[in-house]
Amino acid sequence: MTGLLDRATAVLDKAGLPQGALSHVESGMHFLRFDAETPQSASVYRPLLCLVLQGAKLVSAGTRNLTVTEGRSLIVSHALPVVSRIIEVPYVALVFPLDLDLLRSLAPAVSPARTSRGQDAFSITLCQTDHGMEDALARYLDQCKDEPSRQLLAPITRQELHARLLLCPQADTLQKLLWNETTASRIFSATREIQSDLSRTLVVSDLAERIGMSQSAFFGHFKAVTGTSPLQYQKDLRLLHARDALRTSGAKVSDVAFRVGYESSAQFSREYARKFGLSPRQDRAALAAE
Numbered sequence: 001m002t003g004l005l006d007r008a009t010a011v012l013d014k015a016g017l018p019q020g021a022l023s024h025v026e027s028g029m030h031f032l033r034f035d036a037e038t039p040q041s042a043s044v045y046r047p048l049l050c051l052v053l054q055g056a057k058l059v060s061a062g063t064r065n066l067t068v069t070e071g072r073s074l075i076v077s078h079a080l081p082v083v084s085r086i087i088e089v090p091y092v093a094l095v096f097p098l099d100l101d102l103l104r105s106l107a108p109a110v111s112p113a114r115t116s117r118g119q120d121a122f123s124i125t126l127c128q129t130d131h132g133m134e135d136a137l138a139r140y141l142d143q144c145k146d147e148p149s150r151q152l153l154a155p156i157t158r159q160e161l162h163a164r165l166l167l168c169p170q171a172d173t174l175q176k177l178l179w180n181e182t183t184a185s186r187i188f189s190a191t192r193e194i195q196s197d198l199s200r201t202l203v204v205s206d207l208a209e210r211i212g213m214s215q216s217a218f219f220g221h222f223k224a225v226t227g228t229s230p231l232q233y234q235k236d237l238r239l240l241h242a243r244d245a246l247r248t249s250g251a252k253v254s255d256v257a258f259r260v261g262y263e264s265s266a267q268f269s270r271e272y273a274r275k276f277g278l279s280p281r282q283d284r285a286a287l288a289a290e
Contacts, residue, residue, distance in 0.1 A: 004134055005053040007141045008094050009033070027144040027154075030095040038086045042275060044240055045082050047098040049165065050074040051129055051137070055091030059084045059124070062227025066126050073133075075165065077173045077184070078123040078191050080226055081236035096137065100178075102162050107178040110166045121184065121224040127170045136161050186211045187225045190218070194230065198238050199261040204230050234261075239275045242268070246284050253280045 012033050015022050022031045034055075045061075056069040061082045068074055069088070076098075136157055143154040165174055176184035190211050194202065207230065208218035222230050238260040245256045257268035257280075273279045278286060 004051070004094070004138050004141075005092060007138060008053055008092055011141070012092075024144075026150060027141060028097060029141075030097075032091065032093045032095070034086050034091045035089055036086075037089060040083050040085045040277075042081065042083050042236075042240055042243070044237065045074075045076045045080045045124070047078070047100055048074075048076045049096040049098060049133075049161075050076070051094050051096075051134070053092045053094065055086060055093075056088035057084055057091065057093070058087050061124060062223070062229075062232070064122060064124070064227040066124060068126060071129050073127055073129045075125040075127065075170055075173065076123060077125075077177045078188055078225060079195060080123055081228075081233065081240060094137070096161065098165070099158075099162065102159065103166065103174065104178050106159070106163050106166055107175065110171070110175060121173075121176075121221070122227060123173060123184075123225050125170045125173050127168075130164065130168055133161065133164050133168070136164060183221050184225060186213065187222055190222065190230070191226065191233070194234050195237060198234065198241055199259065201261070202231060202234050235271065236275070238262070239272055242272065242280070243276065243283065246280055247287050256280070 008031050011024055012018075012022055012031055015024075017033065019034050019036075020032070024031060045059075050068070051073045052068045052070055054070055056067060059066045059068060059074070059082055061080050066074070067087070140154060140157040140161065143149040143157055165171060173184070176182045177188055178185070190207055193207065193210070204219065205215045208215045211218065213221070219229065222233070226233055228236070242256050242260045245251060245259070246253070249256075251259075253269070254265040257265045260268075262268040269279050272283070276283055
């Protein structure tokens with residue numbers, strides 16, 4: 001783990017980022033470093049592998065809470081609204097986004113019979129970092145440093161990283177997602193449909209019918225996979241999308257509210273403050289003051 005920590009720290013130092021989050025263009029990875037504990041922040045975790053190299057972080061999705069400590073990893077299979085905060089510093093982590101198309105192309109080589117029944121369906125898996133994965137990530141970072149190896153070697157190691165995820169002991173969640181007509185793949189389709197148009201009124205019974213489930217089965221499986229209900233999932237995504245819009249544009253609060261599907265600006269402000277601790281206007285002003 002020390003070698004990977006040194007590499008991550010070198011990337012952050014080279015970018016001149018003493019703390020915060022960095023999108024590393026050369027590798028497509030993200031690096032995080034914080035020297036102080038943080039308040040809760042809300043974001044959307046998309047399919048990814050996250051390794052905590054130093055410190056610890058608390059991640060909450062719906063009713064589920066996970067503490068990710070040094071040397072442990074998160075594997076995320078679905079887009080998931082989460083609330084997180086750093087609880088132990090210094091904190092350094094790296095995030096490797098997953099390519100679902102690449103995973104699907106590799107999946108036929110792995111028999112679905114490897115998956116075990118009765119395993120937790122939740123779309124975030126917490127595990128001890130695999131040494132083979134750690135080594136492959138270190139090689140991948142090294143290969144991304146210069147153009148020739150980035151073009152020739154890095155794509156091969158990137159494929160190896162995805163293959164390792166399908167072969168590791170915690171592969172069950174990803175494998176179930178990739179095989180057609182599994183419960184996980186149907187819930188994934190449902191989350192994609194919700195994300196495609198956040199302004200649309202969500203009728204749970206209609207969505208359940210479209211993915212081929214009864215309403216009660218759909219509700220139960222959706223909550224098992226995402227940690228929350230379909231309506232709360234949509235609400236959390238709406239609020240996160242609205243927060244991004246407020247922070248990156250000069251649009252009126254009411255316009256942002258209507259754009260993400262709220263019919264009442266007052267209701268939007270109440271739910272926004274409940275989610276983020278500040279009203280939309282206060283949150284925008286706080287960002288401008290930073």
